[in-house]
Amino acid sequence: MPEVFLGLVPGWGGATILPKLIGPEKAVQVIMLNALNNNTMMKAKDALGLGVVDAVFEPADFLEKSVAFAAAILSGSTKIERKDYSSDPAWDSALATGKAAAHKKFGGADLAAPRTALELIAAAKTNTRGAGFDAEDQALADLTMSDPLRASLYAFNLIQKKKKKVEGAPKSNLARKVNKVGVVGAGLMASQLALLLVRNLKCPVVMTDIDQERADKGVAWVKAELQKLVEKKRMSAEAAARLAGLVSGSADKSIYAGCDFVIEAIFEELSLKQELFKSLEAIVSPECVLATNTSSLSVEKMSTGMKNPERVVGFHFFNPVAVMPLLEIARTSHTDDATTATAVEVGKNLKKTMIICKDAPGFVVNRLLTRFMGEITDAVDEGTDPSVADNAMRSIGFPMSPFELLGLVGPGVALHVAETLHENLGPRYRISPTMQAMVKEGVKTFYVKGDDGTVSANPAALALIHKGSTPSTAEEVSDRALHALAEEARMMLDEGVVKTPAEIDLCMLMGAGWPMHLGGILPYLDRTGVSEKVSGQRFHAPGIASVLK
Structure with missing residues (x-):
């Protein structure tokens, strides 16, 4: 079910009937986990195993067997037993699983679609069918008129289009x-x-x-x-x-x-x-x-x-x-x-x-990511608490924090790219003394996982931080990072690195894994006013990847 993936919730009884039909654990799997796992599609055999459907037939004799199956149900010769899941003890654990999946997918951000889907699933335990349908209708009305949905639809259509046609490709x-x-x-x-x-x-x-x-x-x-x-x-x-x-x-x-x-x-x-x-x-x-x-x-x-x-x-x-x-x-x-x-x-x-x-330094993804991550490391070098700087963007919904990404990429690679961009694009790509120290001392991650699975800051990395005396608040860190993204994206378009804003969005969606509800990144910068504040103009026309206001 793709609704949560796109920023909606299942309608027509999807969020109300399904939990009653197959139980809370399986409903969370179908409505939440599959959707958040890049919209994993169910095969017919999977639907049968979950209890979403009662029978599966091969294409060659599908019509005949379907009619025979329906006739058997009507005649009473075949009976389908339905379980009452209203007292199932798994409701709380299933909802917790769904909440944890959304938390991981969006880096702890509170997004309306997954939160509302879980609320509808929880309500299905006691709701009448009519009350459940009414709740779905209201949720859909609210979500349909939201910017995250419009950005997600823009992103989905962009990805599908660019899979088939490459902008600027020769014959x-x-x-x-x-x-x-x-x-x-x-x-x-x-x-x-x-x-x-x-x-x-x-x-x-x-x-x-x-x-x-x-x-x-x-x-x-x-x-x-x-x-x-x-x-x-x-x-x-x-x-x-x-x-x-x-x-x-x-x-x-x-x-x-x-x-x-x-x-x-x-x-x-x-x-x-x-x-x-x-x-x-x-x-x-x-x-x-x-x-x-x-x-x-x-x-x-x-x-x-x-x-x-x-x-x-x-x-x-x-x-x-x-x-x-x-x-x-x-x-x-x-x-x-x-x-x-x-x-x-x-x-x-x-x-x-x-x-x-x-052919420009960093191409698209690395140029934007390095500028973005550079603002975070600069804030730490200036004296901002690392946890404040690294969590400043959590509410936006990136899949991982900058320092988590650093652990994936590796400080050595990140430093090399930053040095290359500094040499070719100038001092706005600053070289972090903390990053230099991590590479010199062979410290590869900012976070470490303990024996009990808990994640904490790496003491070896903390000891290498260049401690400045001008700390920033989380809001200030977020503002400077978003302003840097807007500035760099505008420069890239002016320089002709790519021809259209949509290509930048596509790169951040498919190369950086940035979420659909941001539309890549430029629709988010437009709707929050950052684009116009930085360069005096939007990247997209009003109504593109957003609600026309």
């Missing part, structure tokens, strides 16, 4: 055929790329690293992941064996001969990538696309001194590669349409949602 007939792929590197990210490529392109994938042992390790990882899919019954043993046979590794770059598409995922050092691309150019054909998975370095600078810089393109995935749906394709001033079209075609085959952006 697809310009794309070259890709029959062999190369992956430079055999570390975790490179191995994830190799797995994704071989699963979806089903063509030979060759990997290299600085020695044969490392290359073999990357190939072994790919094959082990294929075997896991077999064990989970998501792939047949025969299919896994065929794919495994397509993956090979070497320390010799000459194996890239004959490749139509090569992507590098080596250490984020510009000089290394420049040297790599020059060496590859002597091995592959002039038509072979050379792609980089860099997160922040200049793609154009990587092609400096090359004979065919027009075949170089940014091809930036997000981690974990198999899960995160966004792919940023970055064109340099030299990248030609055939290269871009080929990159888009590969992305489509990988089932990714894509945006084409200008």
Whole structure:
């Protein structure tokens, strides 16, 4: 049931009858947990197991068996027993489970749709059918005229549209055929790329690293992941064996001969990538696309001194590669349409949602995220209590706090991106002394989990905080972070990094996992007045992703 996912609640008795029909635990699963898990859809067998339906028939004889089933019910030869769940002891625990799921999904923010859905489920225990229907009608009337619903619908439609059509993509007939792929590197990210490529392109994938042992390790990882899919019954043993046979590794770059598409995922050092691309150019054909998975370095600078810089393109995935749906394709001033079209075609085959952006520092997601996170770390460096700064955005509904995200990304990566953006975009991307200290001392997370499962601030991280003397309140931290997002997004549009505000929203939805009820981020900045306060104009016209007032 997609209603809570979109910012609504089930109507037509969905939130009233279902708990009475299948009980509170299963109702919370269907109405809340499935919806909050990226709108997980029920299969027919799942609906039967939960008791949502009483019978399931195959398509070939569906009509005949359905009529026979109905006739048996009417004649009394088949009886369906219904359980009375009004005294079920699981009501409180089921509602607590739903509340915990909403708390986790939205970072502790109190959002109307999940809260109202739980209230309707709780009321179903004692409500008459009529009273339950009336409560649903009132809830739907309230939610329908809300900005979060309008933003969610905007986000949903945007995602569906951009899955099918990539803004600014050249004609697809310009794309070259890709029959062999190369992956430079055999570390975790490179191995994830190799797995994704071989699963979806089903063509030979060759990997290299600085020695044969490392290359073999990357190939072994790919094959082990294929075997896991077999064990989970998501792939047949025969299919896994065929794919495994397509993956090979070497320390010799000459194996890239004959490749139509090569992507590098080596250490984020510009000089290394420049040297790599020059060496590859002597091995592959002039038509072979050379792609980089860099997160922040200049793609154009990587092609400096090359004979065919027009075949170089940014091809930036997000981690974990198999899960995160966004792919940023970055064109340099030299990248030609055939290269871009080929990159888009590969992305489509990988089932990714894509945006084409200008080759600019940080592209879209990392540029905005780094500016946003930088305001939080700056506040801490200035003397703000870390818990105040990190929780300042909780009410907005981000899936995780900035310091939780830092633990996922890693301080080393975050610092490298910040340094790159500082060098290329200026002092608004400040380098945090606290972050530098964490990287120097090898402290990888701001939070640690105790033996009892409780999460607390990492003492090692707290000891490294650069303690300033100008602390901010939570409201001040939130304001500066939102203002920074609005300022940076406006700059990106003015610079032509992307063409439309919708592309920025798509990136934050699909690349950063920011929630639907924000519409990405720009609709939220519009409806709270931040956009106009920062730049004197909205990103979207009134009524787009919001209620027209």
